[in-house]
Amino acid sequence: MCFHDGVTIDEQQRLADSPWHRWAPIGQTLDASHVAGGPVPSIRSLELLPLDQMLVPERPRAGETDPSECVxxxxxxxxxxxxxxxxxxxxxxxxxxxxxxxxxxxxxxxxxxxxxxxxxxxxxxxxxxxxxxxxxxxxxxxxxxxxxxxxxxxxxxxxxxxxxxxxxxxxxxxxxxxxxxxxxxxxxxxxxxxxxxxxxxxxxxxxxxxx
Ligand SMILES: [Zn+2]
The missing domain is CATH 3.30.428.10 (HIT-like)
Structure with a gap:
């Protein structure tokens, strides 16, 4: 395990890298105030956490490693x-x-x-x-x-x-x-x-x- 900007990274994992990932505002807290808008609003305020680092390979989903365990x-x-x-x-x-x-x-x-x-x-x-x-x-x-x-x-x-x-x-x-x-x-x-x-x-x- 090591830590990168506060995110826990498995030894097998690395930062995801693509043109999109290099562009993404990782680490920033994005303004979500407009999400509360819309013709019929549901949300008075929405506060997001900072955009986390993105790691690959992703941890397996349920039933991915061993399909016999699939619920x-x-x-x-x-x-x-x-x-x-x-x-x-x-x-x-x-x-x-x-x-x-x-x-x-x-x-x-x-x-x-x-x-x-x-x-x-x-x-x-x-x-x-x-x-x-x-x-x-x-x-x-x-x-x-x-x-x-x-x-x-x-x-x-x-x-x-x-x-x-x-x-x-x-x-x-x-x-x-x-x-x-x-x-x-x-x-x-x-x-x-x-x-x-x-x-x-x-x-x-x-x-x-x-x-
Ligand atoms: Zn299944």
């Missing part, structure tokens, strides 16, 4: 629907938004190496899940997000945006989920049931009523 590959009590290629998991924690779920292929793949057959099935499943989530009373939209920084198993997040919640439009919605109080358990279970039933009615796959 997304193992059966889960949180699976609410699945077909041969894709599955939906929900209920990890009681959400504050009406519904939060993860959508992932059954196979341990990344977007970059997934078989075309798996990818071809993603579109219809996204459409079915979006329609299913909108069956929940009071839901206007189903937002999908894909980052894949935490797990080396392709997955997307689905967030239900409540009707009329203009402050929840766009990429701010997951931040609202982090601060909203958990909804009542029975309401969360009912919403999961609505989505699972709607998925079943809209095509193939199995519903997991034991949840």
């Amino acid at each position: 997304a590959c193992k059966p889960s009590e949180h699976t609410i629907w699945a077909n041969d290629a894709w599955g939906v998991r929900a209920g990890f924690a009681t959400p504050g938004l009406p519904f939060v779920a993860a959508l992932a292929p059954r196979e341990h793949v990344l977007l970059e190496d997934a078989p075309i057959e798996v990818l071809a099935e993603m579109g219809p499943v996204l459409q079915r899940l979006s329609n299913a989530v909108k069956q929940i009373p009071g839901v206007a939209r189903c937002h999908f997000m894909r980052w894949n920084d935490g797990s080396a198993h392709l997955h997307l997040w689905a967030y239900a945006r409540p009707e009329g919640m203009m402050q929840g439009r766009g990429a701010i919605l997951p931040y609202w989920e982090q601060v909203m109080p958990a909804m009542p358990e029975d309401m969360a279970r009912e919403h999961i049931e609505i989505v699972a039933q709607a998925m079943l009615k809209s095509g193939d796959g199995a519903y997991y009523p034991e949840r």
Whole structure:
């Protein structure tokens, strides 16, 4: 271990280097005051930490070094629907938004190496899940997000945006989920049931009523 400008660096790591990295204002505390703006502001003030040094190689994601340890590959009590290629998991924690779920292929793949057959099935499943989530009373939209920084198993997040919640439009919605109080358990279970039933009615796959 050594320390570089306050950042812990493994012996195997080095500073990331590219034209972009050499340009980036590393070490500076950037002005985020304009983030609070927008047509329907959600944030009164936002204070960022200084931009950290960027190190490579990055530490492995879950399931990257040893796919046999991948949680997304193992059966889960949180699976609410699945077909041969894709599955939906929900209920990890009681959400504050009406519904939060993860959508992932059954196979341990990344977007970059997934078989075309798996990818071809993603579109219809996204459409079915979006329609299913909108069956929940009071839901206007189903937002999908894909980052894949935490797990080396392709997955997307689905967030239900409540009707009329203009402050929840766009990429701010997951931040609202982090601060909203958990909804009542029975309401969360009912919403999961609505989505699972709607998925079943809209095509193939199995519903997991034991949840
Ligand atoms: Zn996996």
